[in-house]
Amino acid sequence: MAESKKRVPMNHVIGFILSLVMTLVAAWAAIQSDLPVTWVIIGIMILALLQAGVQLFMFMHVTEASSGNGHVPWNMMFHGFALAGILVAGSLFVMSFGHDHGDHGDMGDMEQQEEQHSEDHSGH
Amino acid sequence: MAAEELKTGPLEYRTQEGQMSIMGFWIFLGAEVVLFATLFATYAVLFGRTADAPLPSELFEPGIVLIMTFLLLTSSFTCGLAIHEMRRGSVKGLIFWMVITLALGLGFLGFEIYEFVHYAHEGATLQSSAFWSAFFVLAGTHGLHVTLGIGWAILLLIQIKQRGLTNVTSRKFFIISLYWHFLDVIWIFIFTSVYLIGMVI
Numbered sequence: 001m002a003e004s005k006k007r008v009p010m011n012h013v014i015g016f017i018l019s020l021v022m023t024l025v026a027a028w029a030a031i032q033s034d035l036p037v038t039w040v041i042i043g044i045m046i047l048a049l050l051q052a053g054v055q056l057f058m059f060m061h062v063t064e065a066s067s068g069n070g071h072v073p074w075n076m077m078f079h080g081f082a083l084a085g086i087l088v089a090g091s092l093f094v095m096s097f098g099h100d101h102g103d104h105g106d107m108g109d110m111e112q113q114e115e116q117h118s119e120d121h122s123g124h
Numbered sequence: 125m126a127a128e129e130l131k132t133g134p135l136e137y138r139t140q141e142g143q144m145s146i147m148g149f150w151i152f153l154g155a156e157v158v159l160f161a162t163l164f165a166t167y168a169v170l171f172g173r174t175a176d177a178p179l180p181s182e183l184f185e186p187g188i189v190l191i192m193t194f195l196l197l198t199s200s201f202t203c204g205l206a207i208h209e210m211r212r213g214s215v216k217g218l219i220f221w222m223v224i225t226l227a228l229g230l231g232f233l234g235f236e237i238y239e240f241v242h243y244a245h246e247g248a249t250l251q252s253s254a255f256w257s258a259f260f261v262l263a264g265t266h267g268l269h270v271t272l273g274i275g276w277a278i279l280l281l282i283q284i285k286q287r288g289l290t291n292v293t294s295r296k297f298f299i300i301s302l303y304w305h306f307l308d309v310i311w312i313f314i315f316t317s318v319y320l321i322g323m324v325i
Contacts, residue, residue, distance in 0.1 A: 023197065026316060027190055031320075048315075052312055059203075066133040069143060077157070083157070084161030092165075
């Protein structure tokens with residue numbers, strides 16, 4: 001076998017150290033730091049995506065010419081994650097409407113109540 | 125690419141069957157990403173709907189979650205080392221790192237079961253609220269995948285003892301390594317968007 005004759009695979013070691021550092025930074029940001037919540041959430045989600053990238057590229061050989069699979073693995077992961085983003089963001093977006101009216105009466109007088117509510121708390 | 129066998133390159137890629145099986149597994153992993161995406165979406169929508177059950181910020185503890193994360197992260201690393209050894213042609217190295225991977229995976233499962241039992245004692249179960257249903261289904265589906273992966277790897281370890289490294293056995297080990305790394309990818313997102321965000325908000 002031509003490849004991987006090395007005793008210690010350096011890219012795996014580097015990937016492992018990077019993952020450990022990113023996990024610790026994310027945990028520190030969430031638990032210890034006084035950063036604003038929005039920034040913490042954005043920051044740790046970016047760190048999670050970077051860590052997923054480490055797994056895919058450094059551990060899972062997602063791009064490997066000898067596989068003969070071309071861009072298929074990469075395309076599968078890219079589309080999977082794109083769908084994941086659409087599903088999560090889309091669900092949150094759709095379900096962000098109409099929360100306040102859930103516990104009033106039956107479906108019949110929902111509409112009336114809704115109208116009243118929107119008049120009552122128009123700034124809401 | 126003809127059906128004949130290549131003479132160089134990793135064993136698992138030398139036949140067209142091996143290449144196709146691995147490509148098929150990547151397609152399966154794409155579907156798995158979407159499966160977990162639906163569970164993440166459900167969790168995100170039901171976040172905060174704890175009803176009378178305890179809040180996540182009351183129950184989530186950084187210590188145990190970090191231990192679980194490091195166990196799974198290290199197991200992903202040792203699984204990578206196992207494949208590295210396999211590609212060097214060392215069955216011994218492959219088995220050694222694979223057994224360590226499984227031990228770490230079992231440790232992870234042990235902590236997860238302990239955690240779930242602990243939450244149940246504190247009054248957070250699958251039935252107690254929409255939030256906790258979504259939480260247990262999401263984390264539980266991941267835990268189930270880890271359990272399946274451990275069983276699968278044990279069967280492959282028995283097979284490699286009997287048959288040694290061939291095009292077929294190395295393809296099977298390569299595929300389970302993809303599966304195992306994938307479980308860590310999912311866990312990174314559970315760790316971040318469930319536990320860390322649950323502790324921040």
